[in-house]
Amino acid sequence: MSSDKTDLARRHFLKGVASVAAASGAAAAMPAWGGNTLSDAFADFFQAHYQRMTAEEIADTLERIERKAKRRYGVDISCANTPAKENVVFGYAINISKCRGYRDCVHACVQENNLSRDTQYIRVLEMPDGSLDLLHADHYFASEEVPREGHYYLPMQCMQCDNPPCVKACPVEATWTEPDGIVVVDYDWCIGCRYCMSACPYQARHFNWGNPKLPPEEINAKTHYLGNRPRPKGVVEKCHFCVQRTREGRQPACQEACPTGARVFGNLLDPNSEIRYVLEHKAVFRLKEELGTEPKFWYYRDA
Amino acid sequence: MTLLYLFRDAFREMLTGSWRYWAWVAVLLLMIALGVWFYAQQVIQGLVVTHMSNQVSWGFYIANFTYLVGIAAAAVMVTIPAYIFHRKDIKDVVLMGETMAIAAVFMAIMFVVVDVGRPDRLWHLIPGIGIFNFPESMLAWDVVVLNGYLLLNMGISFYIISCHYGGCDPKLRHYFPFVIVGIFLAIGIHTVTAFLYSANTGRPFWSNPLLAPRFIASAFCSGPALMILGLQLIRSISNYPVPQSVIKLLAIVMTVSLQITLFLIGVELFTEFYNEGEHAASARYLYLGLNGFDALTPWIWTALLLIGIATFIGSVHVLRNNVFLLNVACVLTVVGVWIEKGMGMVIPAYVPTPIGEIYEYTPSFPEIAVSLGIWGMGLLLFTLLVKAALPIECGNLRRPGVDAPSPICPVSPEKR
Numbered sequence: 001m002s003s004d005k006t007d008l009a010r011r012h013f014l015k016g017v018a019s020v021a022a023a024s025g026a027a028a029a030m031p032a033w034g035g036n037t038l039s040d041a042f043a044d045f046f047q048a049h050y051q052r053m054t055a056e057e058i059a060d061t062l063e064r065i066e067r068k069a070k071r072r073y074g075v076d077i078s079c080a081n082t083p084a085k086e087n088v089v090f091g092y093a094i095n096i097s098k099c100r101g102y103r104d105c106v107h108a109c110v111q112e113n114n115l116s117r118d119t120q121y122i123r124v125l126e127m128p129d130g131s132l133d134l135l136h137a138d139h140y141f142a143s144e145e146v147p148r149e150g151h152y153y154l155p156m157q158c159m160q161c162d163n164p165p166c167v168k169a170c171p172v173e174a175t176w177t178e179p180d181g182i183v184v185v186d187y188d189w190c191i192g193c194r195y196c197m198s199a200c201p202y203q204a205r206h207f208n209w210g211n212p213k214l215p216p217e218e219i220n221a222k223t224h225y226l227g228n229r230p231r232p233k234g235v236v237e238k239c240h241f242c243v244q245r246t247r248e249g250r251q252p253a254c255q256e257a258c259p260t261g262a263r264v265f266g267n268l269l270d271p272n273s274e275i276r277y278v279l280e281h282k283a284v285f286r287l288k289e290e291l292g293t294e295p296k297f298w299y300y301r302d303a
Numbered sequence: 304m305t306l307l308y309l310f311r312d313a314f315r316e317m318l319t320g321s322w323r324y325w326a327w328v329a330v331l332l333l334m335i336a337l338g339v340w341f342y343a344q345q346v347i348q349g350l351v352v353t354h355m356s357n358q359v360s361w362g363f364y365i366a367n368f369t370y371l372v373g374i375a376a377a378a379v380m381v382t383i384p385a386y387i388f389h390r391k392d393i394k395d396v397v398l399m400g401e402t403m404a405i406a407a408v409f410m411a412i413m414f415v416v417v418d419v420g421r422p423d424r425l426w427h428l429i430p431g432i433g434i435f436n437f438p439e440s441m442l443a444w445d446v447v448v449l450n451g452y453l454l455l456n457m458g459i460s461f462y463i464i465s466c467h468y469g470g471c472d473p474k475l476r477h478y479f480p481f482v483i484v485g486i487f488l489a490i491g492i493h494t495v496t497a498f499l500y501s502a503n504t505g506r507p508f509w510s511n512p513l514l515a516p517r518f519i520a521s522a523f524c525s526g527p528a529l530m531i532l533g534l535q536l537i538r539s540i541s542n543y544p545v546p547q548s549v550i551k552l553l554a555i556v557m558t559v560s561l562q563i564t565l566f567l568i569g570v571e572l573f574t575e576f577y578n579e580g581e582h583a584a585s586a587r588y589l590y591l592g593l594n595g596f597d598a599l600t601p602w603i604w605t606a607l608l609l610i611g612i613a614t615f616i617g618s619v620h621v622l623r624n625n626v627f628l629l630n631v632a633c634v635l636t637v638v639g640v641w642i643e644k645g646m647g648m649v650i651p652a653y654v655p656t657p658i659g660e661i662y663e664y665t666p667s668f669p670e671i672a673v674s675l676g677i678w679g680m681g682l683l684l685f686t687l688l689v690k691a692a693l694p695i696e697c698g699n700l701r702r703p704g705v706d707a708p709s710p711i712c713p714v715s716p717e718k719r
Binding site: 045049052119123125133134135136137139156165168169170171172173174189190191192193194195197198199200201202203205206207208209210211233234235236288291292 | 499659
């Protein structure tokens with residue numbers, strides 16, 4: 001009802017705070033808190049939810065994110081907020097008769113998405129032939145010895161559910177589904193309660209228990225606000241279908257890296273896309289479909 | 304004006320006491336200092352100082368949180384007999400039950416606060432300046448009912464205390480509606496807390512309609528057990544008259560709840576294991592160990608043993624009426640339920656993970672230290688509130704100008 005009004009009031013309040021902060025920051029113009037300026041620290045603290053920011057506020061925020069990366073890692077990054085394209089909903093399908101368990105997707109993802117070196121969005125499970133019981137999976141098989149006789153490989157990552165229990169769980173709406181079907185996290189709004197992690201049936205969410213271990217020389221400088229920009233400690237993150245690439249018409253890093261061509265990614269709304277071909281012509285299945293989360297992530301076998 | 308006097312006298316009362324009172328306060332302050340120091344480490348380094356992981360993403364903090372919500376809810380076991388069944392004797396201790404609820408909710412909220420990765424962003428929860436995902440998120444529901452319950456209990460207790468202090472009679476019709484709301488909210492806080500877990504269909508150990516009833520049942524074991532111990536302590540320290548009939552009623556409540564709890568555990572064990580499937584993996588991990596991992600197994604069997612012994616003591620008339628044995632049963636219940644509903648309920652849902660990985664968890668020292676600090680804060684809050692309330696309830700302390708009635712505590716209360 002009066003949500004616009006409260007929004008406006010809030011914005012005025014925050015603007016006031018920000019300008020006071022800016023003034024004091026400019027007056028002092030000295031770096032405090034490890035090179036952070038007072039005005040940046042205030043702006044960080046009072047930063048609004050991504051979906052509530054005006055274009056102007058977003059522009060300021062993106063600049064601030066770039067400044068912070070420079071301060072923290074000494075690296076010049078660019079942070080975009082490319083919106084979802086119209087008539088695009090992304091989906092993924094994996095051909096498990098082609099996957100050999102090399103984990104090239106895993107490593108490409110780590111590199112592309114500026115992951116802390118102790119975090120991986122993709123997990124490849126080594127499964128014994130004849131079973132789909134995940135309890136029988138080996139999560140830590142040696143990539144050098146694959147493929148192993150009598151096993152097949154099951155890569156898992158965020159399934160970008162159409163009915164995502166994690167989004168429902170979040171008490172502050174720090175995670176939501178974008179129009180192109182990607183479930184994203186506002187790392188600057190997340191309070192770190194980790195309820196979404198308990199809600200996710202696919203173990204797709206990861207928490208920054210400490211400061212991310214990100215080697216500055218390996219940073220991917222092309223980043224997106226909802227994607228691979230450097231994350232702070234104490235917040236949740238997850239696979240976002242490489243939003244910084246896919247919204248520009250490119251394939252996700254994991255798809256590009258796969259040496260066996262097991263990964264098919266594309267626009268579910270485009271009847272001529274490869275993913276649509278797979279869904280229409282292969283016997284596909286989804287994991288834990290019975291939970292009703294409607295994953296946009298399918299598996300299939302040849303023949 | 305009365306309020307100013309009340310605050311002045313209450314603080315004066317909190318700051319005067321025997322050496323034993325100060326020794327107790329000192330112990331609590333020490334616990335708090337330990338907790339604060341380790342919490343500072345956690346804020347600086349992140350939750351990496353805990354042993355939680357992406358696999359087991361909630362641990363000791365949330366286990367304590369769950370247990371304490373139960374303790375808070377159990378206050379209805381005095382408010383219902385006092386206000387619905389008009390038990391005069393219970394009415395004399397209802398304030399103590401509500402004070403316990405206040406301290407327990409306070410601790411529960413603190414356990415959530417220390418569990419959060421970004422405490423600096425907690426303002427994001429405030430509707431208006433933040434975004435509160437209500438009614439979608441069960442966590443948002445929990446925030447609402449817990450804070451509501453806290454405020455309600457504070458309000459009712461404060462009304463009664465300030466009325467007594469100012470020399471007036473608290474009018475039941477003034478606060479009866481709040482008492483009724485409080486009773487529903489008490490059941491509500493624990494039910495919502497159970498829903499917080501059972502809502503997660505990806506974790507079959509939690510996703511179980513029996514969880515809420517089990518929570519309520521076990522809360523009515525540990526809550527009355529703590530009250531029995533606390534009331535006896537207060538009686539012996541302050542001479543505040545706590546009729547034995549109160550203890551007896553609470554002992555029966557505890558016993559019946561223990562019996563129901565054991566029954567519900569049995570029901571769950573049957574369903575999990577008779578036709579054991581994938582859904583039972585967590586239960587197998589908890590009770591028997593899974594693929595050679597069994598860190599929780601000794602704990603849960605200890606808990607069942609403690610609860611079993613307590614049930615036996617409570618169920619045999621002569622044993623229950625033996626003061627010493629009743630106290631033993633209470634201690635066993637408090638500890639047993641703490642294990643069963645805390646670590647025994649929270650951790651197995653993460654082992655194995657929904658994608659079949661087994662990764663065990665035991666709390667780190669900083670986690671235990673921070674938790675001790677919160678228990679210290681809660682006990683201190685309870686101590687201070689009781690310390691200030693006792694002379695008022697005894698009739699020794701009244702606002703200047705108001706005649707004190709004849710005190711009901713036989714000897715003037717020795718300073719605690």
